[in-house]
Amino acid sequence: MKEKLVGRLVEALREAATVLPVDVVRALEAARDKEVGPARVQLEAILENVCLAKDNGVPICQDTGTQTFFVRVGTAFPYLEELRTAIPEAVRRATQEVPLRPNTVHPFTKKNPGDNTGRFIPYVTWELVPGDSAEIHLLPKGGGSENCCKLTMLTPAVGIPGVKEVVVEHIANCRGLPCPPTVVGVGVGGGADLSLKLGKLALLRPVGERHPEPEVAALEAELEEMINSLGIGPMGLGGKTTVLAVHVEYAHRHPASLPLGIVVQCWADRRAHVVISPKGEITLTGDA
Amino acid sequence: MERVFETPIAEERIRKLEAGDVIYVSGIIFTARDEAHKVLLERGEPFPLEGLALFHCGPVVRKRGEAWEVIAAGPTTSMRMESLEPRFLRKFKPRVIIGKGGMGAGTLKALVEVGAVYCHFTGGAGALAARAIKGVREVHYLEELGIPEAIWVFEVERFGPLVVAMDSHGRSLYAEVGAVVQKNLEKIRARTKEG
Structure with a gap:
């Protein structure tokens, strides 16, 4: 055995290593159809690369x-x-x-x-x-996107609006470094280590699938809209698509803590x- | 505008390029990461680098008999070379730098002085890059620096697409996008405060 x-x-x-999951390919194709100029050039190159890797069995x-x-x-x-x-x-x-x-x-x-x-x-x-x-x-998971992960221990008083602010600001600061369009996993609660682990677990969900709980799903949609209005675009060259998806997971927290783990995954999800x-x-x- | 540039590339041709143009390179490109930049600056060029394309890359390669085979060769983060690049550009005059993520004010100034451009190759597109690499002509300092850091000299055909992200007139798409992102972030902040 x-x-x-x-x-x-x-x-x-x-x-x-060689075949990109079909949900990610679909999301990249949809992004390409929305973009023009350098942003579209990047997405076309990504999709051509994905086909080549699959056909030739190379990373x-x-x-x-x-x-x-x-x-x-x-x-x-x-x-x-x-x-x-x-x-x-x-x-x-x-x-x-x-x-x-x-x-x-x-x-x-x-x-x-x-x-x-x-x-x-x-x-x-x-x-x-x-x-x-x-x-x-x-x-x-590659090094470039892993270097853009972040842990923040928030004051519980800032609540979910505080979570939104930190996530959007962090992705804005990352610009093109994690090879956007990225998939962002957000872990809320638990503890310092658990929040980051939740962020990583959130990445296992297929792109395009929402969290089953409506409040969490609404936060995912709102974060996607906010981040994509930043204008970072594919590879940080400007454009409409900075994230393919934001996935949120949570755990119950200590009353004194609001841990926030942000995990960034490159387009090669x-x-x-x-x-x-x-x-x-x-x-x-x-x-x- | 989409154009193919054959190495060695003359300064006049580079001066005509503007940020946002898409180009391809055919001919010779050589790789150099931080360690290779240091070695070349200290010991001089092993062959004339003027007019060639410098690629920030640590490739996946495999030896087949006597020949090297390039399996994946996407760009690495260029900013790590920022402290060395202005001197490198002035000394060796490569006309095209290929990398990802962009470079800083020092490099932009040197690009203007020397007459060179910085081009963005799609991060992670390692298979696409490998397809355009037709062969490995030479490799330098392999023993000393190891596979990712060595200086690989590739023969390429239509290597790209390369987006001119920093041109020889002082324009940088990264600086422009950075300013837009900052403004948009302020707007989002104001919106969440109201909400």
Whole structure:
């Protein structure tokens, strides 16, 4: 089972690096149709690049990112140990086979192991859920957009209007750096670490899908409208499209704190999804 | 206006370009990130750089037998080279700088003086860039600097699209967009205060 898992996870890593999810492609196409001048040139180049990468099976961007796994695993899932050990092995193999750029560096010695693994990396978060299957979301994330993430500990008195102000101002300050049009994940509440994690989890939702709760969905729409009226545009060269979507997630907060985590994802919003059944059947998004 | 520029590019042709134009480059482009800028400024050019295109890029490459194959080669953030670029431009006179995110006032001044332009290549479009790269002519300081930081000399055909974002007359799209964004931000702030 472990060998089979490693093989399928390598395929998922390849898919994430080379095939942009269809919801992101649709959003980029819609943006292209709205733009003129340099903004349109950028979006046309992006879409041509996406096609080339898919057709030739090569990475969409030379920054193939840090490999990040969000695992939701049933408490009765039978292959827990196999899955735990298969993940770093798949990352090592994918680095050679796809290939992925070796991006992990020791912060003190600057040594690069050359296989995208290292202390705590690949980053895996485990969530226990009822049931006997497992579901994995892969999110390889590039350095340029990760450098634009931000944590703010707000005074609760500023409330949601304060949240809006900080998000819009932060994206305005980022200009073209995170390779817009971006997808922005906003985490509200929880705590310092949880708010950023919520921001990242928000990125797993397909572009164009709103949060199920109406107040949260309304905030997403309002933030999108505000940010897109800034005029930053694709690559910061001016235009109507600065974000493809804003996704908000929340957790209950301490009465004295209002943590706000802003996570920025570049236009190459690369993701893959894997489901493992208790019988050992492994399904990838790309199988469909 | 869309034009193809064959290297080496003459100053007069560059002077005709204006911010917002879209161009393509054919011929020779060489990569240099921060470390390579330092090395070239200290030790001099390994071949004449005047009239060529300088690309801020750390490519994904693979060796096939004796030849290098470029797999993905999008631009890196140009601002990291800002402290070195004005001197680099004056000393070596590349006519086109290709990168992403734009550069500062020092580089803009040097572009005007030297007669060169800064062009934006779409960030993340690594496969599109690789398609226009027909071969690796040379690589310099590979041992010393490593793959991403080495100086790669590419033969390219219609490399682009490149948006002229900073021209040789002192115009910068980044500065212009920055001013617009600041004004729009003030408007949004006023709106949220009222609400």
